[in-house]
Amino acid sequence: MIRSLNPAPFNAIFNDPEVRPWMGYGTDAGDLSPLVQNPDNYCFLTPNSDGGYVVAKLHDGLYVAHTLALPSARGRPMLTLMREGFEYMFTATDAEEIVTTCPDGNPAGARWAEIAGFKETSRREAFFPLMGELVGASYRSLLYRDWVLNHEPNRKRGAAFHDQIHAASPHLATHAEDPVHDAWVGATIKGCEAGNITKSIGLFNRWAAQHGYMQSAILSTTPPLIDTGDAIIGLVNGELQVLQVKVCTSEAVEVS
Numbered sequence: 001m002i003r004s005l006n007p008a009p010f011n012a013i014f015n016d017p018e019v020r021p022w023m024g025y026g027t028d029a030g031d032l033s034p035l036v037q038n039p040d041n042y043c044f045l046t047p048n049s050d051g052g053y054v055v056a057k058l059h060d061g062l063y064v065a066h067t068l069a070l071p072s073a074r075g076r077p078m079l080t081l082m083r084e085g086f087e088y089m090f091t092a093t094d095a096e097e098i099v100t101t102c103p104d105g106n107p108a109g110a111r112w113a114e115i116a117g118f119k120e121t122s123r124r125e126a127f128f129p130l131m132g133e134l135v136g137a138s139y140r141s142l143l144y145r146d147w148v149l150n151h152e153p154n155r156k157r158g159a160a161f162h163d164q165i166h167a168a169s170p171h172l173a174t175h176a177e178d179p180v181h182d183a184w185v186g187a188t189i190k191g192c193e194a195g196n197i198t199k200s201i202g203l204f205n206r207w208a209a210q211h212g213y214m215q216s217a218i219l220s221t222t223p224p225l226i227d228t229g230d231a232i233i234g235l236v237n238g239e240l241q242v243l244q245v246k247v248c249t250s251e252a253v254e255v256s
Contacts, residue, residue: 001084002045007033009049013068042093044085046077053085061096063089067112074108082116086147091187092194096144096203104136117150118142144203148187155179157186161240165231169245181213188216189240197224 004010013019014030032054036043040057051073054066069078089095100118102110118140125136148154159182184207191200197218205215214229223235225243232244 001081001088002047003088004043004045004052005037005039007031007036009045010036010043010052010054010068013050013052013070016070018071019068042085042089044081044088046073046081048073048077051078051081053081055085055089055095055098058099061094063095063098065098065100067100067109078112079115082112083151086116086142087151087153087190088194090144090147091191091200092196094199098142100140100142102138102140104138110138113138113140116142117146119146145207148183149180151183151187154183154186154190156182157189158182158184159186161185161189161242164242165245168231168242181211184208192224192226192240193235193238195224197221197226201226 010032011030014032035041035054035056038056042055042063043052044055045052051069054068055063056066058064067078086098089098098118099121100113102113119142120138121141122139123136124139159179162182162185184204188200188204191197198221201216201218207213208215216229217227219225219227219232220234224240225232225234226240230246231242232246233240234243235241236243
C-alpha cells in the first residue's frame with residue numbers, strides 16, 4: 001500500500017473517460033490537488049498507480065471515501081488496497097466512521113461498497129455534472145465496530161493473542177470461544193501497535209462494557225503498556241507482547 005501526497009496519478013485516473021462521468025467537481029478537467037496534498041486526508045495508490053482511494057476528512061473521526069480505478073486496477077488490486085487502506089484508517093488515525101456515495105447506474109461502485117461493509121443510511125438525488133442530470137444515489141456508512149467484525153485479520157490476531165496468554169498460564173480462567181471478542185481484541189492490538197493506544201483502548205472498553213468483558217487500563221502510552229485485567233502487555237520490537245500474566249490477586253507470572 002502506498003500513501004501519496006502527489007496528485008498527478010490521482011488526477012490521471014480521475015480524468016480518464018472510464019472514471020470521470022461518475023465524479024462531481026464540475027464539467028472541466030478535475031484537479032484533486034487540494035484533496036491529495038492536504039495532510040488531514042489519506043490517499044492510497046495501487047502499486048501500478050492505476051487505482052486509488054481518496055479518503056478525505058469531513059469532521060473529527062469522520063471521513064469520506066472516493067474510489068478511483070482504471071479497468072486494469074479493478075478486482076484484486078483495488079480489493080487489496082481497500083483492505084489495507086481501511087485497516088490503516090481505523091487503526092492508525094482518528095477515523096471512527098467512513099462514508100461514501102454510490103450513484104445509481106454504477107453497479108461496480110455499489111458492489112465495492114458492499115464488499116467493504118458499507119451500509120446504506122439514506123437515499124437522495126445528487127447532481128453529476130457530466131451526466132447533466134440528477135441521479136439517485138445511495139449514501140452509505142462504514143463504522144469502526146462494523147469494520148472490526150468484517151476484517152478477518154482482526155479475529156485471527158485476537159485468537160492468537162488469547163492462545164499466547166493461555167499458554168503462558170494454563171491455570172488462568174478461560175471463557176468459551178468468542179470470535180467477536182477475538183475480533184475486537186485483534187483490532188485493538190493493531191491500533192496500539194500503530195501508536196493509537198488511547199482511541200483503540202477507549203473503543204474496546206465501550207464494547208466490553210456492553211458485552212460483559214473486563215475493561216483495559218492504559219498504564220503508559222509511550223511506550224504502550226496496558227493492563228487487560230488478566231495480563232500486562234507492552235510493545236516489544238513493534239508488536240504487543242504478553243509481559244506478565246496474573247494468576248490471582250497476589251501472584252503474577254512473568255513471561256520471558
